Amino acid sequence: MDDTAMTKGLTVRNLNMETLTLALFIFCGPFFRGYIFESQLMWATLVISLGFIVFLLRRRLPQDITLYLLLALTAMYAASIGYGTDHREALDSLLKVAFLIPLYIFAQSVTRQWMNRIWMVWVWLTAMSVPLGVATDQFVDGRLAGFIDYANGYAILLLVGIIMTFALSVRGFSSSKWMQIPIFLCAVGICLTESRTVLALLFVAFVLLFFWSRRSFPLLWFRCSANVALGIAAATAYAWSPLLVIPVIVVFVLGYRLSDSMISHGYVRLILLAVVPLLVILALWSGSSMASRWSTLVSRTGEGFTRLVYYHDAWSMVLDSPVWGFGAGTWAYMQYHYQTAAYFTAYVHNQPLQVMIEIGIVGFLIFAAVCVSLVVRGFSAAKQKDEIEAKFDHFRMLACCILMMHSLVDFSLSFPYLLGLLFILGAPSDESASAANKVGRSVTVKTTAGIVTAGALIIATLLLVSDQLQQSATRAIGEKRKADAVLLLDRSASVAIFADRIHDRKARLYMREYESNQDPRYLDVARDENEKSLSGHSEQIWYRKLNSDILWMQGDRQKAVAVLSELVQQNRFMARWREELGQKEAQMKN
Template identity: 25%
Template sequence: MSKPVYGKNAVQLKHNDRSTGVVWLLAAAFILFLGWAPFQRGLFNSQQLIFEKPLFVSALLCCLMLFGWVGLNYKKFKLQEQSDLLVLAAFMLPIIYALTLFVAVSHFSAMNMLFIQTMYAAVFIISFYLLKQKQVNLAVQQAILSIAYIIVWFGLLNWLGSGKLAGSLVGWFTNEVVNGTYNGALITDSNGLRLTSIFQYANTYAAFLMAFLFVALFALVRSKMGYGWLIHGFMLVPIIVSMLLTLSRGGLVMMPVVFILLLLFLKSVQQILWIIHLGISGLASLIIASPVTNLGISLNTNFTSSSALKGWSYLLGASLLTAGLSWAVQRYLAPWLRGKLDGENSRKLNGMWIPLSSVALVGIIAFLLIGTGVRSILPDHIEVRLENINFKQHSVLERITFYKDAVKVIKDNPVLGIGGDGWQAVFGQYQNNPYVSHQVHNFFLQYLIEVGIVGFVVFMSFILFIFYKYIRGYAARKQDEFSNGFFYLIIALSILVHSLLDFNMSYAFMGILVFLGLAGMAVVMDSKPLRRNWNKAGVRYGYLAILTAGAVFMLVLSINYISSNNAGNKARQLFSVSQSYDELKAPLVKALKIRPGHPESTIYLSSLDQQVYSQTQNEQFLEESHTLLTTALKREPYDKELLKQLVSYYDLKNQSDLALKVYHDNATKYNWDIDWYSTLISRSLMQGEQALNLKDDAAKQEYFTIGLQAYDHVTAGVEHLKTLPPEQLQGNPFSVTPLIALNAGKIKFMMGEVQEASDILKQALSADYADVTNREIARWYLAALKKNGGQDQAVHDLLIAADAQEAARIDEILAKQY
């Protein structure tokens, strides 16, 4: 097999056909898709009606592009080399997710992930064949880099007070612009104001910035033209400043790791140039970081033109200075370095000494910024973030907890996993403490949870094969042959490495970039010829037939799901303006006919039916509500809102015992939901009192036992939380609330365990006797003491002082026969 021939700036690709109009039409459609995708929040793994449509539209567009590729290549498609087999392997990824539908804990989430995986496979296949053509490859690279730069400036527009302008630029093609500004481009949390741009999550934006910082460095050093040096040099400062503004510790920790890994692929001259350019831009960014940070915070509180102009002056001035220095380095220093070091490049272990030295340099810089006062040059809140980088920091401890809990899920579901995005459904059952994150914060663990060992082995074999063959080919040939492939390696490697610490791949746009990167690497990887058997017409056309059939199926499914989503959204909008049952019901019926059991549409319609029943007492509406809920719960057994809606149904039917059963049977799914357990205890008390009044001792004992078991679960959880490291955040509130203590104390009292009742109630007392709940706690506490022959005069006096009628109420409690 002949080796490919490479030009100065790009690969001379294996298939040397002249680009036809159809090819360029497909390439243009693909580039437009890449530009549209990042601004569609629905592309991110979401469970809201309002966010689903872009996901289905994206899958539809990918299927259409796949048809275009099949139509373009069905005659000349061949399985000639190992790399061609990757198109077969890519098709396995959505098939794996389709298999998990049989075991999925959430059919809704699993179907959404099937759409996303189909989109990834289509992106890989289309990219793989488009990127084999030199000019298309170059066009795609330019487009990706341009899109990345636009996203960077979009974020900075929001940071420097021009959110309305940024929103107006994208509002015409995304539903994320609310009140004129892009939703979540900036977020405020306990760390302060953070830049997120289009991602609405700062850490994922940091991963994106890290990837394209290195892509910009690569493009700068690779470029042979002065304007290329100026453009890419100009962008280094905005990217680095944006990364600092994310306040992402994970990004700052992983950036040197990825940087050193990438240096291993470069010649010594390129390594030195990367370090010089990064040093210049990094220093310039640090100099302006504090004023740009402070001005941005001020501008998003109180906008003034003078402050905005000042902020832009700092940013643009530093960028222009860096661009000029980058031009000078490339124009004068780079040729001199090549003259001095080209002879060294043939030596053994060439290029290793600089990455190894960089490890030491990174260690020194890290020590200075984390362990000394040098970090004071940074803005205050960035300084605090750096100061807190350690293994006892709460986010590190929380991630370790996520990983341990994820392993529990894997042990229980090792073979096929729990289906796409299943972690969000089951994490409440496995979590060690009530943390708020619904993500594992490790893409590979989350993938293993979703598809099990079988699917994980297939996926890892797919990506490791590409990386292995790429690296093997890189080591065996001249580096220039892989210059274009290296562009894609940077993207894939950066995002995947950062995904060891975060859920970047839960954003479908990031997944698109990774699979595009893998395809770009596969195009130029070391690829051996296949045996002739692989190129038989039956194999070739069989694959194309299966691929086409799958694409047709997903296309039809996409169209149907878009129709269902449109109907569901129409109903959602009508709920705020219409009182007509028939008008509200019609679109919901249509939505659920296409997607039976869709949680949000089900809740809308079942709630509507229950409201009509309350007004008319017509049992037909109530039974329709029940049918809808039971159908949905078969597919979504972990959906809390559906279960609560089912409880509402039983309450309307006056079947409070069955309502309690819903809470009791599903309690283990929400081990750290204090509201769930509070309601469970309250309902247990209510049912026990009813049984007591009916003198049904067996039922009373059963219901009270349920309530006390729930109380014991809460107290055990509170004790467990005391064992957490002091640096680790507990998460959501979880404690013995006054209401829980009151109801548990009542149950103990009614069971004759008055000493335990008084102990529970005493712990819940507060000094606020104006509070009704606190007075009731005191009332039952004093009753329990009195029944046990004791008293608490201080509490008694405070209670009577708050309400003189309380003495009579205590006597009423004691007069009852429990």
């Protein structure tokens, strides 16, 4: 398929709401922290929900098993708001799942030509984010984190970019040489992230790409693998000195100008097969930081052992509530109750375990069924297409599976953007969807989807207004307008669905005022606000710790020490609290 065929049919008339909404979600995600922060998640939900409501007014929904499973999964997360303890966190999780339904339907409905163009723009944006991230110093602890601000999540995004670039090169074979630039840049980025898991998955992906393309597109595979190796070499050279990148870029340009007829010679292929793995191994081994990261996997005190420990702790948590789970967001504060070693992580680095903790084995079975449905239907649809389209679907589903595999050892799918990308990649194209699905005559599914979307829209709007008021309060505090800040926080609490976090923030604000002028009236208000936050989330350890601090300042030292002692017993590895408890007990004896 040439470039003309890829873009044929692209007109303003068929640029509809679902295409615009989907493109906006895909393009903006890598540059807006993957929608991980609440305000970004609310904006994304707001835009997607509005687009889906417009879609529902003029289109019917297909009879689709994956759609039904997504509705069931959304219902599970909605129910977890009621029985979970962290209601506010459960709302965020509900929104992350709820907008998967519109994204999945949009990805099915967008025409193949527009989807080609969206992916083409996306791979270039993703690739260009690497030099832009390096230039703007988007590094965290020496690792390139990109604008997602998380190195491992950025690495898996770049790997998906490489696979989709390879897939697009197959569809538009005449432009495949130009597409080597994104592959080279994404490989540079992956190495700079120092993500061991993604490097291993990169190797697995290229082995599978070789078997799928060795007959039809062998030259493309050789060219891509060579440029990935050069990208890794360039990243390693950059770690030594930025000037050393120049020779690697020169080699890349020379290779770019190398004709396909030259690569087709057998001896050139043999040289590439021998040199490329050697170049990758030498580059990775010579990077001291990467070598040290690999060494921690086998150390008893390193990350490998730590992961096994908190997998064990997470499973213990699952066994305490196996059927329905503890509700979304529970692990972020209950991990301290279950941990058996001194580590900290806000998430379980295993998506199945995280789902089981949140909504139990029942919810996990639904989530697993959704993933299996995506993969099975994706590969089944490829069997009914011509060779090039079938290969494209194979590569697209490979990217989908790579994302799933990465979620087994990392919390990449906790990013709403990467979770949404999983379902966009897995959704069947418009032609295969229309062939496999019948248009639903019943209004039940459409009505249910509309109710879910309307609910998500209302929740996102309220939470967004509340968040904007809190941001205004933060600015007011910075400008020493504390009375205005309190009024803004009160307004924020009035529109927030669950306001325990806002009351906690007010309590801490009044605490600071008491500490600055020793007026006991501020302390009384702080205690009232703290009690309001505890009424909304009685098990939240930071609310309880603040309660202990307030009681101590008010003179009720015995009760303050009792609360702190209980916290220390339940959270054995909070060393600061244990030390503070010892000091306060000593003061009481004196």
